[in-house]
Amino acid sequence: MRRAHSVEPAPQSPPGTPRSDWFTIRRLAPYLWRYRWRVGFALTFLVAAKLANVGVPVLLKQLVDGLAIPAGDPRALLVVPVGLLVAYAGLRLMTTVFTELRELVFAKATHGAARQIALETFRHLHALSLRFHLERQTGGMTRDIERGTRALQSLVSYSLFTIVPTLVELVLVLVLLGSQFDMGFVWITLAALVAYAVFTITVTEWRTQYRRHMNELDSKAHSRAIDALLNYETVKYFNNEDFEARRYDEGLDAFRRAQLKSQGTLSLLNTGQQFIIAASLVAMLWRATDGVVEQRLTLGDFVMVNALLIQLYIPLNFLGVLYREVKQSLTDLDKMFNLLEREREVADAPDAHVLQVADATVRFEHVDFSYDPRRQILHDVSFEIPAGRTVAVVGASGSGKSTLARLLYRFYDVGGGGISVDGQDLRTLTQDSLRRAIGIVPQDTxxxxxxxxxxxxxxxxxxxxxxxxxxxxxxxxxxxxxxxxxxxxxxxxxxxxxxxxxxxxxxxxxxxxxxNPPILIFDEATSALDSANERAIQAELSSAARGKTALVIAHRLSTVVDAHQIVVLDHGRVIERGTHLQLLALQGAYARMWRLQQSSQSRAASQDGAEGEPVAAAL
The missing domain is CATH 3.40.50.300 (P-loop containing nucleotide triphosphate hydrolases)
Known part of the structure; x- marks a missing residue:
């Protein structure tokens, strides 16, 4: 295999600046498109519900005008109570029925899309590189996923079930006001709506920065709590309960201050919205009152205008809250999409094929690698693990032994050279088939x-x-x-x-x-065992590795004396290789490590015996 010397740079993190809301909506659209028929039926029920809702004030006008029938007229008993009241109740009922049908039809689309995105994000996180997971904060990331999933349901619910219905009702009300009365009512309503929308959007855009900052502090405090709980024993070992509590309280206090700032801007928004609504209501009712006084309008017209405005402004008043929630949902959803769109550092090639294992021979050929371009870990490492053989890699801590296992698993791609199994370069294989052929006993289980x-x-x-x-x-x-x-x-x-x-x-x-894979990796597999169990399990590992290709990474040389070949690494370079006896005969680095470990074990045994004598004498 031809040696390569180029080092691929580590992928950069996605930019922290949020994308536009329309980008997030376009990103969400494919998940809802699969439920387009349900969306169509839901919109049909939505329009029907709003037609029934707008019809209520019209019937109320007829009902009030009907009360002007002279006393004793038989129509007072038959027409007003029976006809109009039944129709009024029917429209009220139909509004509720169509609304519930809309929500029932669309429930599957909402929950289905949320499930699909959550599952896709979960799978994508597992597909991301080891580098990403070593740098991540689990608490903050799970918080982002949780908020993103909830935000999707909120966004769809708010937009389809509240904002769109309100817009439909607005159009119907404007048409009704323009056809039944003069255009003055329409212009007042439109002016109020424009002022309301401009004020709401401007203030909400301004205060979104505070809400986003509040969420970041929330995730940070949550991450600190999760880290402290995951490392419970470490906290106890060093009596740092109060220290962790202070760190968590600092996060909560910063979150509280951000909440107060967010609440202050919310109060400003609500006050301004109510002022605009109150001013428009006064203008509309004054115009309607003037029309009744001049007998251009009936009392029923006045009641209808008032009822229409109440029906319109109640959801419109809530629309400010909804816009705020929609903006926040888009922000939360964008953070989850950022996770979903995080590029894989190690990805299967478009033409990657499944590993075909014949005899499972593993070769490291002129491998160069660095986690950071500024610090090289492996330098021109070459060795072969023949089929059915065991090769051990030894060396001081930090010499790059465990990095070999990570590269063989293809958690990272080599910077130069290549690694192959049965002559197949790992970069040409699917990661799934490669990892199915390898088993590992890690040092930290x-x-x-x-x-x-x-x-x-x-x-x-x-x-x-x-x-x-x-x-x-x-x-x-x-x-x-x-x-x-x-x-x-x-x-x-x-x-x-x-x-x-x-x-x-x-x-x-x-x-x-x-x-039971054909390739085995033992990364300090017996490091946590006592001597008796180590010898017993070492025999089992030797038995398990019989007939398999095995890479043994060890610090204690006594565990690898039976390896078919021992490779000695020093600062990422192969300095010696051979069997145990051959390396001892070389009187090199391996022989020095062997003598050092043997003398350390002898001193430990002597110290244990010396400590035992006074105890025996005392007994």
Whole structure:
């Protein structure tokens, strides 16, 4: 394979400036398009409901004018109470019926779109690179997803169920005022609506910055709380409960100040809106009163104008709140779309193919890599893991050993050179097929807050209980599990904190043994085990690796003496390679590490014996 020296730069984070609201709406449209027939039916019911609602004041006018029938006229009993009252009640009923039908028809579209976006975001987050997840704050990110999902439902509900109906009713009212009365009523209404809309939009746009800042502080405080709770034991180790409480309180206090500023701007908005509505109501009713006095209008006309204005301005008054909520929903939705549109640092090539495993030979060829362009981690690393063989990589901390495992899993792409499995470059493979062929026992084992059986079974979805127990026996943890009151149903707690380090590592070993892939990675797989268990599990790991291609990353050299080849890394460079005996014969870096570890173990054993003598003498 030809060696390459170029280093790909890490992808940049998306810009923090929010996009326009129309961009967010266009981004949302495809999710609702699949429910377009439901949208059409919902709009039909919406128009029907508003026609019935506007018809109520018209009937009220007829009812009031009908009261002018002279006393004793038989029509007073038949026409007014029976005809108009029944029609009035019918229109009221139909308004409610059509409104409920609209919401019932569109409920599936709202919840369906929210579910689709939430699921797509969840899948996308799992597809993002390891770099993103190492830099993220879990609390803030989950808050953004939660608010975004809720914002979608609020946005659709507010726009379709309140804003659009209000606009439809506005058009109907203006048509009715223009046809029944003079255009003065129409111009007053339009002037009030324009003033109301301009004021609401201007002030809301101005105060959106405060609402956005308030949400950022909310996410920050929430992230601090989540981090402190996830690291409960660390907080306890260092007696930092008060420190964490102060940090959380600082976040809450900043959030409170932002809330007060947001509430102050809200009060200004509400006061201005009410002033505009009150002024327009006075102008309209004064004109209607003048018409009644001059006998150009009837008393029923006056009642109809008043009823129309009340029906129009009540939702219009609420429209200010709705616009505010819609703006906030668009802001929250945009933050979730930012997550959804975050580019993958490591993505499958358009022509990527499924890994075809023949003998599972792994090759690292002239690999260069850096997490940050300013600091190179691996320099021209080349070695081969033949099929069915075990190759160990040793070296001091920070020499790049664990980076090799991350690159083999393709959590990152190499900066130069290449890695191949059976001659197939990892960059030409689908990540799913590659990772199905690899199993890993990591140094730091994190478990799901579920049962032990679930965590072992996670290695292969759908595995039977017998297979899970067989893997547990192979990892020497079966006896421990069955000794628990709930056996394999024992819950391990958040991140597995109810288990010891050795128990968690044995669960991880069992999980990987259950997966049974052709390629195995052991990254300090026995680092949390005592000497007796280490020897027992080391034998099981050797048995599990028999016939498989295995990469062993180790710090304790005693665990890799039986490897077919040992590669020694120093500051990201291969400085030695060979079997255990060959490397000792070289009297190089490996031999020095071996002597150092052997002398450390001898001193520890001597110290344990010396400490035991006074105890024995005292007894």
């Amino acid at each position: 994190v478990l799901f807050n579920d049962s032990i059986g679930y965590n072992i079974g996670y290695g292969r979805a759908g595995a039977s209980q017998a297979e899970i127990e067989a893997a547990a026996r192979a990892a020497h943890i079966h006896d421990f599990i069955v000794a628990q009151p709930q056996g394999y149903d024992t819950v391990v707690g958040e991140r597995g904190l109810k288990l010891s380090g050795g128990e968690k590592q044995r669960v991880a070993i069992a999980r990987t043994l259950l997966k």
